[in-house]
Amino acid sequence: MPAMFVNWPVTDLDRAKAFYEALGFTVNPAFTDHNAACVVVEEDHSYFMLLVREFFQTFTDLPIGDPAVSPSVAVAVFLDSREAVDAAVAAGLAAGGSEGHPAADYGFMYQRQLADPDGNVLEFGWMDPVAAQQGPEAYAQQQA
Numbered sequence: 270m271p272a273m274f275v276n277w278p279v280t281d282l283d284r285a286k287a288f289y290e291a292l293g294f295t296v297n298p299a300f301t302d303h304n305a306a307c308v309v310v311e312e313d314h315s316y317f318m319l320l321v322r323e324f325f326q327t328f329t330d331l332p333i334g335d336p337a338v339s340p341s342v343a344v345a346v347f348l349d350s351r352e353a354v355d356a357a358v359a360a361g362l363a364a365g366g367s368e369g370h371p372a373a374d375y376g377f378m379y380q381r382q383l384a385d386p387d388g389n390v391l392e393f394g395w396m397d398p399v400a401a402q403q404g405p406e407a408y409a410q411q412q413a
Contacts, residue, residue, distance in 0.1 A: 275344050276318045277389045278325040278333050282306055284365070285319045288385050291364035292357055310346060317344075337388025345392040351379045354393045358383050361391070 279285040282303070286296050289308045294317070300307035304324035308317040326333055334341060348354050358368060361383040369390075373380045377400035383391045 272314055272316065274316045274318050276320055276325065276328070277385075277387070278322045278336070279319045279385075279387045279389075280322060281386070282319060282321050284386055288361065288364045288366060289317065289319070291360050293360065335388065336390070337384070340384075340388060340390050343382070343390040343392050345380070345394055347394045347396060349395070351395050354379055354381055354395050357393045361385070 277285075282305075286301075286306045286308070290296060295309045297307040297309055297316075300318075304321055306319040308319060310316055320328075322333060346357075348357060358366075358381045362368060365386045366383045368381065368383055370382045377397045378394060379396075380392050380394040383393060385391065
């Protein structure tokens with residue numbers, strides 16, 4: 270399976286690491302230094318690379334935007350239950366994050382949005398297993 274790395278600019282690397290660790294993720298010290306931290310979302314598959322803004326700038330000649338003012342991406346992480354979604358967002362709020370929108374409950378899917386202290390947007394969600402495999406219509410038929 271391929272691995273995915275989401276690169277995010279941050280203004281304070283230590284604060285960013287503490288925030289993501291508060292969400293229950295771990296930092297891989299082998300790929301972490303004064304410029305970047307590798308946050309393990311799912312071992313061998315999904316990672317966040319937290320890059321200090323100056324280092325992030327070396328990846329592009331274009332100006333880096335401020336995600337707190339002009340977000341350009343939201344990364345969704347789906348968990349095993351609604352309760353896990355609520356727990357992740359509560360931990361993120363306690364660690365300095367903010368919630369820009371109220372929870373969205375579609376019956377078959379539940380989502381909450383959480384911005385990290387730099388404004389990078391995470392969406393935590395849960396989806397009914399039937400809907401995840403067969404689509405929302407299958408979930409609706411199951412409920413009827």
